[in-house]
Amino acid sequence: xxxxxxxxxxxxxxxxxxxxxxxxxxxxxxxxxxxxxxxxxxxxxxxxxxxxxxxxxxxxxxxxxxxxxxxxxxxxxxxxxxxxxxxxxxxxxxxxxxxxxxxxxxxxxxxxxxxxxxxxxxxxxxxxxxxxxxxxxxxxxxxxxxxxxxxx
Amino acid sequence: xxxxxxxxxxxxxxxxxxxxxxxxxxxxxxxxxxxxxxxxxxxxxxxxxxxxxxxxxxxxxxxxxxxxxxxxxxxxxxxxxxxxxxxxxxxxxxxxxxxxxxxxxxxxxxxxxxxxxxxxxxxxxxxxxxxxxxxxxxxxxxxxxxxxxxxxxxxxxxxxxxxx
Numbered sequence: 001x002x003x004x005x006x007x008x009x010x011x012x013x014x015x016x017x018x019x020x021x022x023x024x025x026x027x028x029x030x031x032x033x034x035x036x037x038x039x040x041x042x043x044x045x046x047x048x049x050x051x052x053x054x055x056x057x058x059x060x061x062x063x064x065x066x067x068x069x070x071x072x073x074x075x076x077x078x079x080x081x082x083x084x085x086x087x088x089x090x091x092x093x094x095x096x097x098x099x100x101x102x103x104x105x106x107x108x109x110x111x112x113x114x115x116x117x118x119x120x121x122x123x124x125x126x127x128x129x130x131x132x133x134x135x136x137x138x139x140x141x142x143x144x145x146x147x148x149x150x151x152x
Numbered sequence: 153x154x155x156x157x158x159x160x161x162x163x164x165x166x167x168x169x170x171x172x173x174x175x176x177x178x179x180x181x182x183x184x185x186x187x188x189x190x191x192x193x194x195x196x197x198x199x200x201x202x203x204x205x206x207x208x209x210x211x212x213x214x215x216x217x218x219x220x221x222x223x224x225x226x227x228x229x230x231x232x233x234x235x236x237x238x239x240x241x242x243x244x245x246x247x248x249x250x251x252x253x254x255x256x257x258x259x260x261x262x263x264x265x266x267x268x269x270x271x272x273x274x275x276x277x278x279x280x281x282x283x284x285x286x287x288x289x290x291x292x293x294x295x296x297x298x299x300x301x302x303x304x305x306x307x308x309x310x311x312x313x314x315x316x
Contacts, residue, residue, distance in 0.1 A: 035177075
């Protein structure tokens with residue numbers, strides 16, 4: 001039975017997504033965030049990290065939480081490549097709690113939830129503790145071709 | 153009133169930037185795009201231009217003045233923090249922009265970055281971001297702001313006396 005290692009990213013209120021074990025690079029508590037005008041509500045801030053400006057995704061807002069209610073106590077710095085052997089790109093994802101490392105088997109595979117267009121930003125999904133956990137496609141997440149957060 | 157002049161003493165090839173404060177939002181633009189700094193009190197508010205907030209006089213012309221919110225949305229009212237009118241010139245056309253304050257930003261203290269693809273707005277008046285000190289600024293220009301104007305922003309060829 002094939003197993004893979006993943007990081008569970010906690011978005012609060014029982015909501016979770018996952019990234020690959022090698023995609024989570026760094027955790028940043030209480031980051032200094034900068035607002036960017038005219039950016040989407042779910043990705044309206046950047047942070048400075050290693051001389052780069054990283055976009056900060058708030059999946060809670062993308063799922064329907066009001067932007068004003070979002071707090072940024074912890075962010076995960078993630079890395080991804082567009083192609084093998086290319087230099088990596090980086091982004092950030094807001095978290096509610098520190099991530100948890102888990103082993104995931106093929107038997108846990110399930111369909112993506114339907115309440116949001118998860119296919120825009122997730123490549124697969126698995127069941128964990130009776131809940132669906134979308135696996136983020138970081139290239140798609142940070143590409144800019146995603147559906148906006150629902151209107152409050 | 154402060155009239156901007158070309159600074160012949162600046163080092164050759166070194167662009168100088170001005171930092172415009174719109175409340176918490178900051179715009180960084182080339183200093184040579186600025187023609188004039190004027191006080192809000194000198195602005196004529198009677199019959200403001202469409203989508204604008206008033207007029208200022210410049211070189212015997214009546215120039216429309218606009219106001220942006222912190223979210224870079226055009227406002228039809230003057231906000232309490234608006235204090236200065238910055239007169240900009242792009243392509244031979246003039247327009248004014250209200251802001252909270254204006255400063256000079258040294259290039260050597262500024263780090264420029266592209267706007268991340270996921271954050272780009274197709275009609276945004278800025279294409280890059282900059283870290284100036286410990287603050288973020290949107291890198292723009294008079295040309296980009298002019299293209300972002302909500303309506304025709306050409307200065308009307310009226311004498312100041314007629315405007316008043």
